[in-house]
Amino acid sequence: MVEMNKILDINPVDLLVTVEAGVITESVSKAVEHLNLFFPPDPGSMKSSTIGGNIAENAGGLRGLKYGVTKDYVNSIEIVLPTGEIVNMGSNTVKAVTGYNFVDLICGSEGTLGVITKATLGLLPIPADRASILSFFKDMTDAAKTVIDIVAQGVITATLEIVDKVTINAIEDFLKIGLDRTVGAMLLIEVDGQKGATEIEADIVLKVCKSNNALSVRKAKNSQERDKLWEARRAALSSLSRIKPSTILEDATVQRSRIVELVEAVDGIAQKYNIMIGTFGHAGDGNLHPTILTDLRIPEEAEKTEKAIEEIFKATIALGGTLSGEHGIGITKAQYLKLELSKPVYDLMEKVKNAFDPNNILNPGKMKCVWNS
Amino acid sequence: MESEVKTKDKKNKFEILDKSDDLYICSRCGTCLAYCPIYKQTLNESFSPRGKMSLLEAINKGKLKYTDKVSEKLFTCTTCNLCKEECPSGVKLDEMINIAKSDLIYAGKYPEVLDMLKKRIKQAYNITFDSNAGRLDWTKQLPESDPEKYIKKEADVVYFVGCVSSFSPRSFGxxxxxxxxxxxxxxxxxxxxxxxxxxxxxxxxxxxxxxIGDLVKHNIEAVKSKNAKLLVLSCPSCYHTWKYEYNKYSGKEIDFEILHISQYLLRLIKEGKIKLNSLSGKVTYHDPCDLGRNSGIYEEPREVIKSIPGLDFIDLPSNRELSNCCGGGGNLESINQTLASKIALAKADEIIETKADIVITSCQQCNRTIDSSLKKKKKETGTKVKVMDLPELVLQSIQEQKAEN
Structure with a gap:
C-alpha cells in the first residue's frame, strides 16, 4: 500500500484533495499549503502514518475539540471489498444522504471490512491567527476543572492539552526547557481564528485559568516560544518511554464534564497497584492517555499492569466513557468490548463483518470478542 | 572462501540475548520510517529501523534465529544514524544494529565481501588490493612530487590520509x-x-x-613517533574512529589533539595563516553523516566556506542533524549497489533543488557518490552542479590570489 503514494487531484474551489491510500498524512497538508489550505486531522504519527491507515483507524490528533477527527474529513473512498469488487462509497458534495453512510462505517473499521485504496478528503483554510497559552496548576483536578470551564465560557479552543507531574518531569529530563518540576499539572492551550477574535478568546482563557487557582498563566510571546511549548507537548510520550522499557499507552475517553473524575480514578488506580502512570492528553476532548511505565519482562509487573488496565477501562465505562477515543480496539482491547457494547450491538457488528467479509479474510480476530459471560 | 571474519574466541551466546532494553523501549511508533534512507527507497518495513528492532526482539525472545534473511536486513544500512537522531524514545539503534552484526559474524551469516575486506586489512593494512607501500602514489602529480618531502622524522602535525584518498585515484584531489x-x-x-x-x-x-586492537596500537605509535602535537584527518570515518573509538580500544587517553581537516582549516584561516581570495558562485554544503551527526561537526565547514569572499551560501533543505545520507555509508555499495545508487540520486535531487553551482562536502566517500549521482542527473536533465571537497575549495581560493598577482 505504501507504494500507492500519489496525490491525484487538488480542488481548491471545493476544498477537496484526492489521494491514494499510501500518501503520508503530513504530505497532504504540505501539498495544499501554498493554497492557504490544510488537512486538519494531525495524529502524532503524521510524519509516517498513511491516509489509508488514518481512515481505517479514524485517527484523531491534537486539534479534535475544534476540528474533529479523520472521519469528519473523508468525503468519499475507493475500497477493495474482501469479495473482490472495487467500489466507491460516499460523495464529494457537501451534503449526501443517499443510502447508508458507508464511509463512516469504514472509518475506524481497522481494516476488517475492506482495503482502502483512494480517498477524497476535505480541507480548510489555514486560520489567520493563533495564540498559545501555558498554565500551571497545583494538581490535575484544578487543571481538569479549568478545561471544563474554558469550554463552558464559550471558547472552543483548537487544542486543550493536559500534562501531569510525572510527564512534566519526564519532558524536562529530556528537553531541559525550564518547565517547573514542582507543579502538579500543566495545560497547553491554543486558540486560532481571525485576528482580534483570537485575542478575545485568549483573554477569556487567561481569566478562567486564574479563577481556577492557576499557579501561573501566560501567553507565548512569539512563534519561537510557541513552537517550544508544542515541542514539549509532542515529546510527552517519547519522554515517558525513556523511563522504563515498556510503555503502555491507553486511550480512555469520557465526556469533558467527567474529566475530573477520570483523572482522579486513574490516580487512585496508580496508587492501588503501586505503578507509575504518566497522564497527558487531549483534555478538551475528554481523551486522556494514561501511560503505564513498567517492564513487561518481569512477570509480576506484567500481571499488575494488566489488572490496572482493566480497572482503568472499567472506571472509564462507569463514567459513561469509551474504551478508546482514537487508538482503536485491535486485538489487545478486543476482550474488553463487552464492557462497553451490549450483546445485540456486538452481534450486529459481527453480522456487518460477515456481510462485507463472508470468508473472514481481512484482519481476522480484530475487534473480536469471546462473549461467554 | 574460508571464513575470515568469524572470530575464534567462542562466545557463550549471542550478545543480543543480554541487551534487550532498547528493543523494548522501541515502541514501533514509525517515526524512523519518515527518515530512514533505506526504507524511503525500498518501502519495505523489514529493512526499516523499527523492522530491524522487531527482528531483533524476536531473536531476543527466541522466536527467530539469525538466518541469512535476517542478516541481509541488518547489514542493509548506511549507518547514517538519522533514525537514532530522530527517534523520539531515544532508542540506541546504532548500538543494537552493531551488536546484531557482531552476532551475525559469530553465527557465520554475513555478506561475503566482509571476508575479503578483513583479509586485505589484515595482510596489507589497507582496504584495497594494493601494497601499503603505495600510500603516497597520489603525491606524484604534485608540483613538489618528491614523496620524501612529505615524510619527516618529526613534525608538529600529522596528516592521516585514509585508505580511500590514498588509493582511489578519483579521490586524489x-x-x-x-x-x-x-x-x-x-x-x-x-x-x-x-x-x-x-x-x-x-x-x-x-x-x-x-x-582492530593491532591497528589502533600501531597507528597511535606511528603518530607518537613523529612527536606530533596534532593529528589531522580528512576522512570523517577515520576522524570519528580516532576521536571516539580509539580510546576504547587502546585503553588509555590519547595525548595529542585530533582535528578534522575542516576544523584545522578554520583554525588556520582565523590565525591568518591561510589567505583566502574572492571566488564566485552559489555554494551549498552536504553534511557527511560521520562528520555531522556522528561527530557533531556542523559549523566549522560552513564557517570555512563563509570565510571565502564572494560566495553565496545556501543550506540544503535537510541540513546539519537532519542531513540525508549520500548512500555511500556502511558498506551498502558493496552489498546493494542499486539501492545505494537510488539513495544517492535522491540526494542529488535535493542538491539540484537549491540551484547551487557547487556542492561542497568534506568526505571523499560522499564526494564520490554525490559526483556520480549528479553526473547521472546531468545526462538526464542537463543540470550542472560541481562537487568539491572543502580543502579543494580552500585551495582554489588561495590560488586565486596567485592568479591576481
Missing amino acids: IPRSIVQDLDSAKVSYTLLGEEEWCCGFPLISSGIKDV
Whole structure:
C-alpha cells in the first residue's frame, strides 16, 4: 500500500484533495499549503502514518475539540471489498444522504471490512491567527476543572492539552526547557481564528485559568516560544518511554464534564497497584492517555499492569466513557468490548463483518470478542 | 572462501540475548520510517529501523534465529544514524544494529565481501588490493612530487590520509589539496606513508572486532613517533574512529589533539595563516553523516566556506542533524549497489533543488557518490552542479590570489 503514494487531484474551489491510500498524512497538508489550505486531522504519527491507515483507524490528533477527527474529513473512498469488487462509497458534495453512510462505517473499521485504496478528503483554510497559552496548576483536578470551564465560557479552543507531574518531569529530563518540576499539572492551550477574535478568546482563557487557582498563566510571546511549548507537548510520550522499557499507552475517553473524575480514578488506580502512570492528553476532548511505565519482562509487573488496565477501562465505562477515543480496539482491547457494547450491538457488528467479509479474510480476530459471560 | 571474519574466541551466546532494553523501549511508533534512507527507497518495513528492532526482539525472545534473511536486513544500512537522531524514545539503534552484526559474524551469516575486506586489512593494512607501500602514489602529480618531502622524522602535525584518498585515484584531489593548503600556511606537517594503517572503521562498523586492537596500537605509535602535537584527518570515518573509538580500544587517553581537516582549516584561516581570495558562485554544503551527526561537526565547514569572499551560501533543505545520507555509508555499495545508487540520486535531487553551482562536502566517500549521482542527473536533465571537497575549495581560493598577482 505504501507504494500507492500519489496525490491525484487538488480542488481548491471545493476544498477537496484526492489521494491514494499510501500518501503520508503530513504530505497532504504540505501539498495544499501554498493554497492557504490544510488537512486538519494531525495524529502524532503524521510524519509516517498513511491516509489509508488514518481512515481505517479514524485517527484523531491534537486539534479534535475544534476540528474533529479523520472521519469528519473523508468525503468519499475507493475500497477493495474482501469479495473482490472495487467500489466507491460516499460523495464529494457537501451534503449526501443517499443510502447508508458507508464511509463512516469504514472509518475506524481497522481494516476488517475492506482495503482502502483512494480517498477524497476535505480541507480548510489555514486560520489567520493563533495564540498559545501555558498554565500551571497545583494538581490535575484544578487543571481538569479549568478545561471544563474554558469550554463552558464559550471558547472552543483548537487544542486543550493536559500534562501531569510525572510527564512534566519526564519532558524536562529530556528537553531541559525550564518547565517547573514542582507543579502538579500543566495545560497547553491554543486558540486560532481571525485576528482580534483570537485575542478575545485568549483573554477569556487567561481569566478562567486564574479563577481556577492557576499557579501561573501566560501567553507565548512569539512563534519561537510557541513552537517550544508544542515541542514539549509532542515529546510527552517519547519522554515517558525513556523511563522504563515498556510503555503502555491507553486511550480512555469520557465526556469533558467527567474529566475530573477520570483523572482522579486513574490516580487512585496508580496508587492501588503501586505503578507509575504518566497522564497527558487531549483534555478538551475528554481523551486522556494514561501511560503505564513498567517492564513487561518481569512477570509480576506484567500481571499488575494488566489488572490496572482493566480497572482503568472499567472506571472509564462507569463514567459513561469509551474504551478508546482514537487508538482503536485491535486485538489487545478486543476482550474488553463487552464492557462497553451490549450483546445485540456486538452481534450486529459481527453480522456487518460477515456481510462485507463472508470468508473472514481481512484482519481476522480484530475487534473480536469471546462473549461467554 | 574460508571464513575470515568469524572470530575464534567462542562466545557463550549471542550478545543480543543480554541487551534487550532498547528493543523494548522501541515502541514501533514509525517515526524512523519518515527518515530512514533505506526504507524511503525500498518501502519495505523489514529493512526499516523499527523492522530491524522487531527482528531483533524476536531473536531476543527466541522466536527467530539469525538466518541469512535476517542478516541481509541488518547489514542493509548506511549507518547514517538519522533514525537514532530522530527517534523520539531515544532508542540506541546504532548500538543494537552493531551488536546484531557482531552476532551475525559469530553465527557465520554475513555478506561475503566482509571476508575479503578483513583479509586485505589484515595482510596489507589497507582496504584495497594494493601494497601499503603505495600510500603516497597520489603525491606524484604534485608540483613538489618528491614523496620524501612529505615524510619527516618529526613534525608538529600529522596528516592521516585514509585508505580511500590514498588509493582511489578519483579521490586524489583531496589529499593533494590538503598538502598544498598546509604548505601555503607554512605548517610543519608529515604524512605517515606506509606506516599509516587502516583506522579500523570498516571493521568496527561491520561488527568485526578482533583485528582492530593491532591497528589502533600501531597507528597511535606511528603518530607518537613523529612527536606530533596534532593529528589531522580528512576522512570523517577515520576522524570519528580516532576521536571516539580509539580510546576504547587502546585503553588509555590519547595525548595529542585530533582535528578534522575542516576544523584545522578554520583554525588556520582565523590565525591568518591561510589567505583566502574572492571566488564566485552559489555554494551549498552536504553534511557527511560521520562528520555531522556522528561527530557533531556542523559549523566549522560552513564557517570555512563563509570565510571565502564572494560566495553565496545556501543550506540544503535537510541540513546539519537532519542531513540525508549520500548512500555511500556502511558498506551498502558493496552489498546493494542499486539501492545505494537510488539513495544517492535522491540526494542529488535535493542538491539540484537549491540551484547551487557547487556542492561542497568534506568526505571523499560522499564526494564520490554525490559526483556520480549528479553526473547521472546531468545526462538526464542537463543540470550542472560541481562537487568539491572543502580543502579543494580552500585551495582554489588561495590560488586565486596567485592568479591576481
